Amino acid sequence: MKRILFFMLLSLGYACENNIEFDAEETQPLITLKSLLTPGSKVSVQLTASRFFLSDDEGFNSIYNATVVLWKDDSLIDTMSLTSFYGNYESSYIPKGGDKLTVKAEAPGYDPVSCSAEVLHQPEWGEITSNIQATQREIDFPANDRWLTLDVFTDLKGDLIVPIKDTPGVREYYALQVYLKTTARFQGASYTLNVSLPIPYTSNDLVFDDLTTQFSGFDDDDDTQYGIFSDDLFDGQTYPLKINVAFSGVENYFPYDQLAAILEADETPVIHQSVYVRLNKLSESCYLFSKSVQASRATEGLDLFYEPIQIYSNIEGGVGLIGSYATTEQQVEVSVSSATSSSKSPLPAKKR
């Protein structure tokens, strides 16, 4: 009886799965055009070819035989030059905020592409209020036979209130970043080491409205590092955006010959740390692109229960993005207390 039951169930199970190869018509590659315009920097674009999703290629082919032209308003202002075999093209034109630029590209074997974007003005904001307390706990010089580092263990805790001055009547988008900048100054070597470390922050502010607007960063951690938001809730106002920083971290400074020499001279560096806030104004295209990329990453491997994500693209005839951003930065006064103890590991033999 058991055998009969076994074979009955086996036959049912077999009937329920059957994998078969599927023939799909191959779609042709499209030009992928990428460019981020920012005031004061040359216009540059990168052209690569997309690939059919069943292609076994691992990389993407650069397009280096394209004709890429730059238009401002209705006038052709430049033909962009190929600057690398990675498909990078550059114009000598340096845009200003408010410029309306159009990039058009043609390459043999591909449909022509074009896209327009307006170069953003710098964001405006007021003075940031901070009650962040920074505590340097330990400075360490761990070393092994491969490298030498300088670690500064720092605790940061407190709130920042960032007053954003928003333009009325225009839907605007922002990204906020917080950095801890550390300077290690070695008197004897006249050498200064500068390191910026992105600091994760959290916020209960409603501007970070849903599952896709708080960026998770690129290091696979779950902390908020790059909050992206729109001005829907504060259009035209000076909005006091409040964020909370609670960070306990170590910074690794990687080997420098000078640093090794200083350490051999047994000189203790003078450490100076400060917090910087960077406010980026983003074009709508950047905002939508970032939201969609983040949502896509968040749902990878969960296709069965999630709606597929469409990555935003604004390239006519192709795929990719022309966006604009404009950045401004402000140093925040931080109250630093020191509970520092220094330690130095035995130095390894220097690797040449």
Added chain:
Amino acid sequence: MQKYLIIATACCLLNMDAAMAAQNYTISGYITDRLTGETLIGASVAETTAKRGTVTNSYGFYSLTLSGGKVSLQYSYVGYLPQTISLDLSKDTVITVRLEESNVLQEVTITANQQNLGVEGTQMSAISVPVAQIKAIPALLGEVDLIKSLQLLPGVQSGTEGFTGFYVRGGGPDENLFLLDGVPLYNINHAAGFFSVFNADAIKNVTLYKGGFPARFGSRLSSVLDIRMNDGNNKQLHGNFSIGLISSKLNVEGPLDKAGKTTYNVSARRTYFDVLSKPLIKYVQRGNSEQVDAGYYFYDINAKVSHKFSDKDRLYLSFYMGDDVIGMDYSEKEDYWDGSTRVKSSDKMAMDWHWGNLLAVLRWNRVINNKLFMNITANYTRYRFNMGIGQTHSLHSADDDEDSDVHLTYKSGIEDFSSKAEFDYAPNPNHDVKFGSEMVRHTFRPGVFVAKATGNDETPMDTVVGDSNIAANEMMLFVEDNISLNVWLKANIGLHYSAFYVQQQFYHSLQPRISLRALLNDDWSVKASYAAMSQYIHLLSNNNISLPTDLWVPVTKQITPMNSHQVSLGAFYNLNNLVDFSVEAYYKRMNNLTEYKDGASFLSVNTGWEEKVSMGRGWAYGVEFLAQKTVGKTTGWLGYTWAKTERIFDRAGEELNFGKAFPAKYDRRHDLNLVVAHKFGKRIDVSATWVYSSGNCATLALQQYQGDMLDWQTGNTYNESLDYIPQRNNYRYPDYHRLDLGFNFHTFTKKGRSYTWNVSVYNAYNSMNPFFIFTTSEYDPTIYREHKVMKKITIFPIIPSISYNYKF
């Protein structure tokens, strides 16, 4: 427009022809089956001379007012021998007619139903499929399924193969009202939608409305499926028992008293996956310290008791209960030495999921007078999903003592208490008025987690997380009049008013309905209809299959009621009272539709459901052709649908597909269904179904591109491949086609009993239809490396099945 319709309706009601009424007499009564006493729904009564007629209502009652004098009445019903009664009408008369079921092997002319849904009726976009025909259709694993049979009708699409998805004229899966004896069932699926909850043995009549909705129906945008249960045989005990590959069924009916005034009908069904798998699981695990006992089954019970107090009063009590149950018990016991220490440990985990419907209806029918019929009901319906997981752990040794107990339960569902009063009033031959009201008290249970934990190593926990219950009140009023304007022109004009109050939000809507029928001759008619509908509840589900976690939620301040406007135009032809042909075109606009946002899932718990969905609008249009033969040796239908449905979600901040229009998930251009059943004799009948349709929509990235462009954030670039999806639902699966065959072999005994062997073959020519398509990498020995391939999974190849049925 609405104002004029109200005035027109009122005039129709008030402007009864008094002079005519003075000379008229009313014939009323019930039409029943001669052998069983079951009332017949939608049976025709026609006065052949004056060409006046009516049909029985949902309770088998009719009322026909005619001028005095000699009249000849023909009573007919699909599959029954017509009966003619002639009399000299000089007073109000009660005639209850008992029609005899036809023996299709005798070549007699049997009138198809023309009065209600066919050439003569005002109703369009509706179809009634005889239950006998549903039972004759070959079924997957031999399990007769009402919903899967209706998927074969034009205008109805099935979604994923093998499931009971129900998409009508471009509408969504939550836009269908499934009424069992007039009361909504919220979840019509067993086994994630492989089977529906409707047991064909318990069903008397099925009518599907896809458009031209009469005013008595509301609450959903796209369809109404009106299912009526058998009352029970009032002559003698009858029943049948069947055993199939996955379930067994029992149906018993009969009178509870000698006079046949009280009848009952009970049907029960249970699957036995769990029973079959249990010995196999035990066999595989023999000797293991770990023991798992798991199983799944579903059951449903339909019961109905009716009592006839008098010719005027009848009482019915209907009951339905069905559940799906998944259970699993895991245990592991160990007794071992850790060095010199003896350790005894025990781990147990138990999982219990069950979900299903409970429905109860108490109905009182009263013939107030021969022109006025009353139906009063008190109803209860609920759907609930309960999930429980428990884990206990103990470990004891000389060094250690651990005990812990953790339980997690999740509960969600919806519960309605409602009452309804409906009246049928037939003041004269030109008017058939229905009016009534309904009050519903909804309680939505949006999902609550209860977590409890105890143990000597843990902090005790007793926590409840989730939204509290939401109460809502819904009210409906309706009036409709089926008006004979002259011999060739007939109209059904109605108004449906509904109001919904939830969480201090009040929504209401007035929904005009109109259907017109112009009779070109005895065999031809053209019809047109318009219907506005509103819907106040949504089903949150973002998958093609039905999951027990699918959640009904009410409208809110942000998520406003859905509404639709549908117009239909059709031509109807009857060929020799044997075959009905129809061609219908429709256009439907839908507003305030909801769809999950990109990347949203019902599984995510970090946001409320309102934040997961976008609101938008949609439209659907198409043409449907149907040729249906319901009588004779050969029955069946040929249905074809050409349809298109699209959505646009372009509200600022809620855009889907970047605010551009896209095909709806269930958009399918062509659907062709052929259903044929033939009786070769008394002992053998065969049936076949052939289905052909365009492939389902899916969203697929057909290109990938380099996406290292976020340097404004980090100053770094990273080389990442991004998917390029040009449009939601941009890809179509290959066309779908399938042939099913069924064979029935009957044996009859002298005592009136019968035995039937049913052999079915699902997907007889083994068409490898895609159930799911995905990409993967696999090793190719010809090129010595892996390469990407696209694959489809076919889960329903050729599947033979057998079942046995005993009828007594």
